[in-house]
Amino acid sequence: MSAGRTARERVRAELTREITDIARRQLALDGAAGLSLRAVAREMGMVSSAIYRYFPSRDDLLTALIIDGYNALGEAVENADAACPPGDHTGRWLAVCHAVRDWALAHPHEYALLYGSPVPGYKAPVDTVAAAIRDTVVYGRIVSDAHRAGVLNPPDLCPPVPASFGRDAARVRELMPGVPDEVVARAVTAWTGLFGWVGFELFGQFNNAILDPAPAFDHAVRCHAALLGLPV
Amino acid sequence: MSAGRTARERVRAELTREITDIARRQLALDGAAGLSLRAVAREMGMVSSAIYRYFPSRDDLLTALIIDGYNALGEAVENADAACPPGDHTGRWLAVCHAVRDWALAHPHEYALLYGSPVPGYKAPVDTVAAAIRDTVVYGRIVSDAHRAGVLNPPDLCPPVPASFGRDAARVRELMPGVPDEVVARAVTAWTGLFGWVGFELFGQFNNAILDPAPAFDHAVRCHAALLGLPV
DNA sequence: AAGAAACGAGAGCACCGCTCTTGACGATCT
DNA sequence: AGATCGTCAAGAGCGGTGCTCTCGTTTCTT
Numbered sequence: 001m002s003a004g005r006t007a008r009e010r011v012r013a014e015l016t017r018e019i020t021d022i023a024r025r026q027l028a029l030d031g032a033a034g035l036s037l038r039a040v041a042r043e044m045g046m047v048s049s050a051i052y053r054y055f056p057s058r059d060d061l062l063t064a065l066i067i068d069g070y071n072a073l074g075e076a077v078e079n080a081d082a083a084c085p086p087g088d089h090t091g092r093w094l095a096v097c098h099a100v101r102d103w104a105l106a107h108p109h110e111y112a113l114l115y116g117s118p119v120p121g122y123k124a125p126v127d128t129v130a131a132a133i134r135d136t137v138v139y140g141r142i143v144s145d146a147h148r149a150g151v152l153n154p155p156d157l158c159p160p161v162p163a164s165f166g167r168d169a170a171r172v173r174e175l176m177p178g179v180p181d182e183v184v185a186r187a188v189t190a191w192t193g194l195f196g197w198v199g200f201e202l203f204g205q206f207n208n209a210i211l212d213p214a215p216a217f218d219h220a221v222r223c224h225a226a227l228l229g230l231p232v
Numbered sequence: 233m234s235a236g237r238t239a240r241e242r243v244r245a246e247l248t249r250e251i252t253d254i255a256r257r258q259l260a261l262d263g264a265a266g267l268s269l270r271a272v273a274r275e276m277g278m279v280s281s282a283i284y285r286y287f288p289s290r291d292d293l294l295t296a297l298i299i300d301g302y303n304a305l306g307e308a309v310e311n312a313d314a315a316c317p318p319g320d321h322t323g324r325w326l327a328v329c330h331a332v333r334d335w336a337l338a339h340p341h342e343y344a345l346l347y348g349s350p351v352p353g354y355k356a357p358v359d360t361v362a363a364a365i366r367d368t369v370v371y372g373r374i375v376s377d378a379h380r381a382g383v384l385n386p387p388d389l390c391p392p393v394p395a396s397f398g399r400d401a402a403r404v405r406e407l408m409p410g411v412p413d414e415v416v417a418r419a420v421t422a423w424t425g426l427f428g429w430v431g432f433e434l435f436g437q438f439n440n441a442i443l444d445p446a447p448a449f450d451h452a453v454r455c456h457a458a459l460l461g462l463p464v
Numbered sequence: 465a466a467g468a469a470a471c472g473a474g475a476g477c478a479c480c481g482c483t484c485t486t487g488a489c490g491a492t493c494t
Numbered sequence: 495a496g497a498t499c500g501t502c503a504a505g506a507g508c509g510g511t512g513c514t515c516t517c518g519t520t521t522c523t524t
Contacts (some may be wrong), residue, residue, distance in 0.1 A: 204350060
């Protein structure tokens with residue numbers, strides 16, 4: 001890796017990057033279905049078949065964009081978390097949730113690529129999975145930090161988690177060490193609730209009901225935080 | 233409407249129905265992007281241009297499928313609600329949530345069409361909106377029924393809803409008359425949480441973390457019910 | 465019975481993803 | 495220095511797509 005040694009390697013890396021840049025711009029304009037290898041090639045002054053030297057198929061180009069997207073979202077989430085005082089767990093949680101929504105609103109088509117319906121026939125390669133959990137790691141760290149600090153007091157209103165959740169909880173707990181099953185379950189619920197909210201807003205599911213989503217969203221993530229046991 | 237008067241109207245209605253049936257089957261196999269007017273025509277033994285006598289564009293055919301999908305989901309939700317004792321509000325809520333998940337798992341591509349990323353360039357016509365809220369009406373009725381019965385005791389753990397939510401709450405309240413803003417906000421949160429969960433499960437966002445989603449889902453919707461103030 | 469409307473078939477346009485071949489260029493080895 | 499081998503852009507071409515237009519035919523309406 002590093003800086004390509006030979007001139008050929010350098011120009012290849014540069015062209016690869018230019019392809020993804022143009023593709024990302026097309027994606028932002030027309031969405032995933034509007035992404036066309038021929039159009040990318042046209043914009044680069046190349047012929048369409050030349051693109052296949054760099055990406056063996058359209059799906060591979062999409063995969064590159066997906067990985068980039070997960071990393072961009074993950075970085076936004078990491079930055080939002082890092083900008084908060086580490087001891088302010090509730091503030092970190094809220095900041096991270098708002099970072100997700102802000103990033104989604106700024107990059108709607110990329111968000112749709114990551115969290116919308118999977119492109120039919122497209123199977124996520126393993127490479128994407130590693131990038132996909134980059135933001136999830138941050139949520140988990142906030143929860144486990146709060147738990148370790150002893151400030152996590154989940155209200156006693158949910159029924160006990162079923163024993164059958166234990167195996168799944170153990171897997172999720174790798175992201176939030178030491179956290180009991182009850183809290184793991186609520187963290188998953190808060191996590192899905194966050195993305196459910198953002199998806200509904202972005203994909204127009206609120207129709208004409210919620211015209212001012214920002215305050216409603218803020219209230220929702222505060223509810224999630226309270227359910228989680230964070231002080232609100 | 234009713235039975236077409238003339239023979240031509242009857243055969244037209246029949247062919248229209250056959251087109252949507254074949255299209256729905258294609259949709260179930262390959263997803264929305266794999267839906268091809270030419271393939272539908274081929275399967276009907278027609279020539280592709282003939283389809284345009286019935287649907288002026290591919291998007292119009294998709295719109296018909298979307299409306300059918302919303303109605304199918306709405307009907308499943310209505311049936312699940314109707315099968316419960318009207319006074320068992322918590323049971324109705326849980327039944328409705330499970331009905332959404334069950335329908336989504338049984339019709340993944342149709343669900344993706346309704347709640348996944350909107351097809352780029354596709355603007356939902358007004359016809360779809362009416363069908364889209366068919367299930368939402370049921371959620372609203374359960375909440376307002378519970379409120380009217382006096383069994384709704386929302387726990388005091390969320391911060392107060394911001395005043396700016398008032399106008400949106402008024403709009404949502406048309407689906408759940410008499411319900412105070414605090415509960416309206418939580419209902420929206422539970423609603424988005426429900427679909428966020430189902431979407432994550434269906435679109436593979438749980439990766440290798442949650443392998444046994446059913447009990448976790450049940451716990452999540454019970455948490456939502458508790459947050460709403462339903463007795464759990 | 466005559467005119468109007470609806471219909472299916474066919475050809476054709478501009479796209480798309482993808483494959484294969486060709487000829488030129490550049491790095492590497494003898 | 496010259497031959498070799500891998501890489502590259504280009505072009506033609508295949509089968510597919512949504513969509514449009516025209517042309518006879520059929521069916522309904524008046």
